[in-house]
Amino acid sequence: QRTAISRYDVNGDLVFEFADRGVSATGGKGMGFLLHYALGSPATGAQQLGATSAWQQVHVPGTTDGLSLTCEVGRPQIASPYTSIRFGYSGIKFSGWELTCSDGALAQLKLTADGMNCTTTGSVTQPVFAAAAYQSQIFSFVDAYAGGFLIGTGTQVGTGSLPGTGGTGTGTGNYTTLTGTASVSHVVKGFTLTGARPVAGERYGFGNAGIKREQLSNGIPTITGTLDAEFTNRTEFYDLFSTNATRSLQLDFAHGINGSGADGAAGSTGTGAYRLSIVLPFVKFKSDPLAVGGPDLVPESIGFEAYDDGSGQAGGAPLQIRLVSQDQAF
Secondary structure (H helix, E strand, O other): OOOOOOOOOEEEEEEEEOEOOOOEOOOEOOHHHHHHHHHOOOOOOOEEEOOOOOEEEEEOOOOOOOOOEEEEEEEEOOOOOOOEEEEEEEEEEEEEEEEEEEOOOEOEEEEEEEEOEEEOOOOOOOOOOOOHHHOOOEOEHHHOOOOOEEEEOOEEEOOOOOOOOOOEEOOOOOOOEEEOOEEOOOEEEEEEEEEEOOEOOOOOOOOOOOOOOOOOEOOOOEEEEEEEEEOOOOOOOHHHHHHOOEEEEEEEEEEOEOOEOOOOOEOOOOOOOEEEEEEEEEEEEEEOOEOOOOOOOOEEEEEEEEOOOOOOOHHHOOOEEEEEEOOOOO
16 A cells, blocks of 8 residues: 555667668658657758669757657567557657677667657557568678778868758768778778767656656767777777877768669669768777787777767768668658
8 A cells, every 4th residue: 555656667779670761762761760869860851862763861960859759569469369459658769879780790770768658558550561662671791891981080071061851962062071081901890889868867747647757868978889800900090099099980881772772773882872871070099908818810899989070060060870772751
């Protein structure tokens, strides 16, 4: 008799294989939809790349205040009548995210969710599946092609303005590109990029029946990462760590489907290929331990942190994720 429900809370992780497109060209709902809610990127839609079927999305960190989701899971019961029960989660916001890919594995996006409540009323919403002609593929380690992993001086080119909804563009000047870059010579076997966005998740108050209020940002977001590599070239990473130098990093995944890119042209790594591009214009290397444990190759775990340039503009953002597919919307 001395127990009672005084508050409700929802939390957990969602892990997705990183697909190259959504459910339809006009319907979207691909990885760009999730990145919009995880990063708080402006809802500016996608931009057509020339007069082709390829469209690009550019996602940079922004505010997530006022940006939340309702999610549901259908869980089938193992007792007659074996119906699927709807678990609906309201007020979902993402307090963290992680992009990973390693040798022999798929690229994955993990989202750390913080929600308000769970209900089991109502029926399961029927999912929308992509048509046979719009089946997605998954970015994997093999899609990080030669020349797609770059380190540079951080010199930026382009206005940094984000593409507007619809319209036709060449794809240049609408996102940050880097000059002074060169292919990474290290043998890098794994890449992890982690974003942390502190939110106030304990906003319970009188009159709200134990339901938390919106989880507002209450700290400085950070973007950190790790490269798992073989010690290849001292000057490429260790010297940058020891001198606190600033560099840029870019990692591209690209592939074609049935021999052609999102633009319908032949090729798998060209301008119009299906693409996941991660650009970090300002990186500091924070750790680089080198342990010799025997006659094997020397492993190197390179820790880094990404920063912005202090301008507050999209072109100076600490992170830019560019998607190229046939999705015309988030």
